[in-house]
Amino acid sequence: MIPASPESTSVETHEWYPSGPWTGYFVQPVLPGRHWMELHLTFGQGTVRGEGRDWVGPFLVRGRYDSAEGKVWWTKSYLGKHDVAYMGYNEGKGIWGTWELKDPPWKGGFHIWPEGMNLGEGRALSREQEEPEDRYVFEDVSQLSTVGVGVDE
Numbered sequence: 001m002i003p004a005s006p007e008s009t010s011v012e013t014h015e016w017y018p019s020g021p022w023t024g025y026f027v028q029p030v031l032p033g034r035h036w037m038e039l040h041l042t043f044g045q046g047t048v049r050g051e052g053r054d055w056v057g058p059f060l061v062r063g064r065y066d067s068a069e070g071k072v073w074w075t076k077s078y079l080g081k082h083d084v085a086y087m088g089y090n091e092g093k094g095i096w097g098t099w100e101l102k103d104p105p106w107k108g109g110f111h112i113w114p115e116g117m118n119l120g121e122g123r124a125l126s127r128e129q130e131e132p133e134d135r136y137v138f139e140d141v142s143q144l145s146t147v148g149v150g151v152d153e
Contacts, residue, residue, distance in 0.1 A: 012043035014067045016090045019043050024112030026054075026099055039112060048074055057081060065090075072097070086110065093117075 011019050019042040025034035039052035043065060050061040056078055063074020063086070072095050073087040088097020094113025101107070 010044050012045075012067065014043075016070070016092055017043035017048075017065060017067060018114050021115040022050075022052075022094075022112050023115050024094065024110065026108055026110040028106055028108035030106065037112070048072065052076075 020040065022039040022041050023037070024039070025036050027034060035055055037052055037054035039050055039061065041048055041050035041061060046064055046066065048061060048063045048065050052059055052061065057080075059076050059078045061074050061076055063072065065072040070090045071087075072090055073085075076084040076086055076099070078084075082101065082103075084099050084101050086097060086099045088095045088110065090096075094111055094117060096111050097109070099108055099110050
């Protein structure tokens with residue numbers, strides 16, 4: 001995967017938003033199990049940009065984040081295919097949240113984290129992590145469009 005080039009002169013310095021390789025998964029009711037993805041993300045001045053791939057195909061990431069509130073939202077645009085809205089929170093162990101597809105009307109959870117993220121005491125996040133906690137899966141995903149998902153700056 002080719003790293004995304006920073007689009008701003010200022011890269012985020014908050015430890016929860018390191019630019020570089022991230023990994024994680026999404027879950028969806030119609031296809032049980034974790035669906036792994038690789039991402040290369042750049043965080044800076046409240047915007048997140050990047051690219052990645054999963055079993056659906058390669059995609060671009062464009063969105064925003066608020067390091068004070070820990071809130072992150074973006075659009076995952078599969079090349080030549082559909083867009084998926086993501087919204088989540090970062091509390092120091094990666095980003096947990098919910099994704100939504102309008103047509104068909106599917107939604108599910110996700111968790112991504114910086115590759116090699118250290119949790120202290122020699123522990124690191126891995127593919128063996130638990131499924132997203134209920135408190136991170138939003139029941140009302142209608143708020144995704146009102147918080148800036150799909151807004152390209």
